[in-house]
Amino acid sequence: MKKPSFYMLLFFLVFCGALAGCAASSTSSSGSDAGSDDVLYQVSTLNALMQGVYDGEITFDQLTKEGDLGIGTFDGLDGEGIVLDGKVYQVRADGKAVQADGSGKTPFAVVTDFEADEQVQLSNINDLSQLQTELDKLLPNPNMFYAFKVEGTFKYVKTRSVPKQNKPYPPLAEVTKTQPTFEFHDVKGTLVGFWCPSFARDVNLPGYHLHFLTADREAGGHLLECSMEEGTVSVDTTTGFHMILPQNEHFAQVDLGHTQEEEIEKVEQ
């Protein structure tokens, strides 16, 4: 199972020293019903978002009918979104999280009705690369979609958010060039997100895409790096993929005929 290679570059050496020699220990704790018919519900395609299709398509009230856990963004690219326990949190460009209004709209989001098929305890995870290596062990089938929830105590978390954009919307790669980033030390919180198979490259990001929300629900963002003291990983296999496409003129006009894989890697770092 191949992970996006750019994460490999993001070692945070400060923790490597402190935690060197501490192997991650994991124990499977629950049975599996991975044969369930869970559905990953997605609004728009990531490639359209990359090209600046930032107008909200459906409301968060509609979105949370389709899933209680997930990630996304807001009308005009107004921050990073986390859906957790059916509530939508918006991390604006100052890094602070607020609960989003259900009548607000999203131009891109991915959610699922989360029911853990498996749970695993992890400890002494040095960095995101190591976390992903551990998560890989929970993915028996590289041709499926998976949803994750990681509730943990983190030594370090680095996130980013994005500021609201005005029309004409610039491409996402332009926006993230000056993205605000945030660092958290010794913080409890939850990672939520997805692993997508390679054949999802034209509509989403193959590999992992995780967002972070602090336990007090007051901060978070798109995950760039983390070091976890201990945590509980829950994984949900989703055998269905339901994508709805924006019905606005901007979406109709962008060229989605090629995957901007390198651009997406840059933006997701």
Add this chain to the structure above:
Amino acid sequence: MKKPSFYMLLFFLVFCGALAGCAASSTSSSGSDAGSDDVLYQVSTLNALMQGVYDGEITFDQLTKEGDLGIGTFDGLDGEGIVLDGKVYQVRADGKAVQADGSGKTPFAVVTDFEADEQVQLSNINDLSQLQTELDKLLPNPNMFYAFKVEGTFKYVKTRSVPKQNKPYPPLAEVTKTQPTFEFHDVKGTLVGFWCPSFARDVNLPGYHLHFLTADREAGGHLLECSMEEGTVSVDTTTGFHMILPQNEHFAQVDLGHTQEEEIEKVEQ
């Protein structure tokens, strides 16, 4: 709007002579509610089928709950399927159509609850290439999925089917090397199928994919060529794409990390 180039090669000159100079005439006859939330429901990915994942995944009784019009194949690749008015027709390797048992399973299928957003009359269509050029005019947005139904009087139709395979299943390109083909002259019937956007290349076939069923429901197959005297084209825009992935070991094991675009073109000819 780009069509698969291989169709361009399939001119049937015998009709070009007879019908030369007769331009197709088309008139739009109904209003549009293309803003509807129609869903294209798909079982598995075409790339998986290409690689021999032929074991049936869901029953036709389940499939027809998701849509009353579409195309597909059968457990073990046992023929070409047409879903029309909620009934499933199976065109086996002898070219004859029978109504399929609802308890039978499909390894790959695409259906939608068909509600025409637009209807157009066409006449004097010399070949499939010209038909596709006319259908192109009904696709305002290259980033959507569309379903088609063409009820017509055809001067000529050429189809193919595929014989049931045994395990270990050979790839589809091997099977179609010796595919039986069938020719129909002066026949009434219906074309059903879909147009997929370029960003569907890893899960389906970009461009058109049409199957044919005679008006007496007794023959048909995967469309290779046609010449239409006159016909009514109905088109339905589907803004949703719902794919379910097979939960069998074979699907888990195939490499879906790259699109076999050239292979798919060969097979779909």
